[in-house]
Amino acid sequence: MIKAVRGFKDILPEEIPYYRFIEEKIKGILENFGFREIRIPVLEHIEVFERSIGNTTDIVEKEMYTLKDKGGEILALRPEATAGIVRSLIENALHLKCPVLKFYFSGPMFRYERPQAGRLRQFHQFNVEVFGIKEASLDAEVVALLYIIFQELGIEKHINLEINHLGCKECRPIYKSLLINFLSSKKEKLCKDCKRRMERNPLRVLDCKNPECKEVTLQAPKICEHLCTECRRYFGETLDYLNILGIPYTINPMIVRGLDYYTGIVFEAISTEIGAQSAVAAGGRYDNLVEDMGGPPIPGIGFAIGEERAVMLLKKEKKVKEEDPRVFFAVLGEEAKRTMIPIVFKLRLKGIKCEMEHDCRKSLKSQMRKADKIKAKYAVITGEEEVKEGFTIVRNMESKEQFKVKIEELVRFFEEVER
């Protein structure tokens, strides 16, 4: 049997309503917030990711799906969306064309990782990005927006909004060396992964899961206590705005984010209910990214929601279901089928969801079983006699009431009844 590739999952019809609910709900909110949709390609030149996400991150080092096309170019399936959106912003000079630079995007991402609960090789993210504004009020708006999205999805009780500030070009390096000094003094107590992290990305030691490392990092200097006055002011002001907006959050000095491009405010929506991969959404400010990728110095901030992870929470909360058909047409014999099929089409065009049995040799009993199984509200029963006499039997499947309806009046009948 041919099976799907590891880490690539079918989203079957019964699950689709959850994804639609999420995507449609979020789009509705974002449009009101003044965001516009953008769609970017699945493939990019590999530099798009190397120059943005960071050459020493695992994503770029070992998790990208790369390929050489027939012209010898090295391309990569996008492991995340922000880099591509920035590429598009620069390439299309959107900053000169759009008065407001607020974009959203939803689509599949690809990372070659070992699958586990809440982690796939192809997964879906819903991205939100704002460019060109660097104001605490905007940062608060973006963070608040994320919370409101969860609220509107009805899953805000399942997540915790955590926020931190990573500092700027000035204060981050100072903090970093402070941290390295501290960690070096405790080196023996750290796990082997953390010893490695110390060299590559010391900030990441802070979110190690190892209990012993956690004990050590509890004592570590906290970035938010070592911000320069400007960053401190900005962080405080952002939190102020969040308070004004009534958004619940907690400051977590341990969140550092994995991508190199983050600067300033970073935040995560965390859940304890979806396995070890607890981030349902995450984001932050990236003020140098556009410039680093060869564009003008435009600041940015954004976040991504993991759709599969959000669906996991949604499933705990409510059953989103698709619409059942309204009418099932049971047809006994060729004549009945030929008479009813145009009517089925007419009703469908009027927006009434109908289903007809195509095997008209099946017993009425089995056709009624099907009507019941698909949860149709009405069954229309037509046999040879009915066709001859010009009427048909309409049965209300719930009340079991039946009436005769003239065939030429069927469409009008259902228009009335279904209005």
Place this chain on the structure above:
RNA sequence: GUGGGCGUAGCUCAACGUGGUCAGAGCACCGGACUGUGGCUCCGGGGGUUGGGGGUUCGACUCCCCUCGCCCACCCCA
């Protein structure tokens, strides 16, 4: 890349520990009881080369080896 768990009908699982009743049940599916009327009930039916390959044995779903796949966790991250 590393570790642990698991692979028996479409689904959930039993039979494997002491190899030798048949490879079984529930759900789902199809049909009948009701010659043209669903859900409940009763009755019947189709379906499995027990993930694949090799070995031990008179005999393996059951024991051994290899392989593939899935799941969970580490790593990393949405």
